Amino acid sequence: MIDEAVQRLLDGFVTSIREVAAVEAVWLHGSLALGDFQLGRSDLDVVAVVASPPPAAIEDMHRRLIRAAPLAAKLHCSYLVAAELADPAVRHATFAQGRYFDRPVTPVTRRELALSNLSLFGPLPSSLLPATSDAELAAFIRRDLRDFWFPVTSKRTPWYADIWVDLSLLTIARAHVTLTTGELITKRTALDVLPSLHAPAAVVSDITRRRYGPSRRLAPWWRHRRAVLTRRFVSTTIPQVIS
Template identity: 50%
Template sequence: MQTDVLLDRFLDALAPLTPAAVWAHGSLAGGDYQEGRSDLDLIAVLDGPLTPRTAWRLGVLHARLRTAPLAGLLHCSYPVPGSLDDPARRHATWAHGGLFTRPVSPVTRAELHAFGRVLHGAEPGELLPPVDPAELAASVVRDQRDFWRPAVRRPDLWHQDVWVDLGLLTFARATATLRDGSLITKRRALDELPGLGAPAEVVEDIVRRRYGTPGTDAGPGTARRAGLTRAYLGPAIDRLVESYS
C-alpha cells in the first residue's frame, strides 16, 4: 500500500529528531481508513524543546516528502514531553502544506487513549493524561456551537464536498459522543445519520463518494445538496447544543 510506503519514509525522515512516540489517530487508527481519500492523522512527540532549528528541520522534512503519493493527506502535530498536560496548549503542526500551531483536541486525545495506533515508541497512556468525560463533552458542544453553526450560515462553503461530508459526519459523531461517550468512525456516522433525520439523498451521495466507484451514479446537484444540508444541519445543531449545554 502507498500508505505504508509513505509512513515508512516519514518515520525514517523523523528518526534524527529522536521522537519519544509517533501515534496515528482518526480513521487510520479507527479502522475506517480509505487510501487516497482519508487523511493520515499523526501525533509525533518530540524528544526535546521545539527550537527554531527544529521547526526548520520539520519544514524541510515535509518539503522533501511533498511529491510522494498521499503526502498531501499527511497531517502531524509535534508536542514535546511535558506539554501534553494542558489541553489548550498549541503545538507545532504540519497540515495543508504549511507549519502552524494548534492544540491536540480532547476528541483526538480520547481517540488516542481508546484506539490510538502506535507507530513508534511509547503508548499514548504513558505520555498523555486521560481525558475527563465532562471536558470531552464540553469540547464537542463548543465545536458544534462555535464552529459548525456559524459555518451553516455561509452558503458558499456548502458547495464543496468537504463541507457537506465533514459537517454531517461530525454532527453524527458529536451526537454519539454526547449521548453515551462513544467515539464512532465515519462509516458508523453514516449509518447513524438517517436515524437522526439527515436528508437521505445527501447521505447516499456521501456513501457513493467515500466507498463507491468514483464517477458512478451522480447524486443530487451541488446547489440542491448544499440547500438540503444547511436546512437540516442548522436546526439539528441548535437542538443538540440546547440539549447538552
C-alpha cells in the same frame, strides 16, 4: 492490515522526522487506527511527541516526502512538546493539508489516541498522555458545534464544497453518539446514524458514494440543492444535539 504503500510511507516518515527533531514517540490515530481507512481518500493522522519545539526543517521534510510519494500529502502530523502534553488548549506545530501552522490536539483526538493506543515509535499513548475525562470531551464537542460549525450556517458559499458537506454531517452524527453514549464512532458508522437524525437521505447517499464508491462529477443543479439541504440540516440539528 495496513496497506504496503501506507506502511512504507509511515516507516519513512518516522525515520525522516527522527533525523530533524528530538522525537520521543510517534502515534497513530484517526481512520487508519480505528479501522475506517480508505486508501487515497482518508487522511493519515499522526501525532509526534518531541522534546522541544520542532525546527523549521520539519516543513521541508514534509514537502520532500510529498515530492517523493504523492500519498504523503495525506499525512498530517501535529508535534506535541512533551512538557505540554497535559494541556489540550496549547497550540502545536502541525503540517496538514499542505500547510504548516499551529493548532491544538483536541480532546477528541486525545480520546482517539487512548482508544487505539498505537505507537509507530516510542512509548504508547497510554504511558505518556493524560486521560481525557468524559466531561472534557463533551464540553469540547458542544463548544466545537456551537462556536465553529453553527456560525458557518449563516454563510452560503462553504456548503457548495464537498468537504463542508461531508464533515458537517459526519461531525454532527459522531457528536450526537458521543454526547449520548460517551463512545467515539468512525465516519463509516456515522453514516448509519444520520438517518435517525433525519438527515437528508440524498445527501447521505451522496457522501457514502463519494467516500466508498466510484467518484463521479456532480451536476451543478445537485451541488446547489445539496448545499441548501445540508445548510438547513446543520442549522436546525446542532441546537438539538447540544441541548
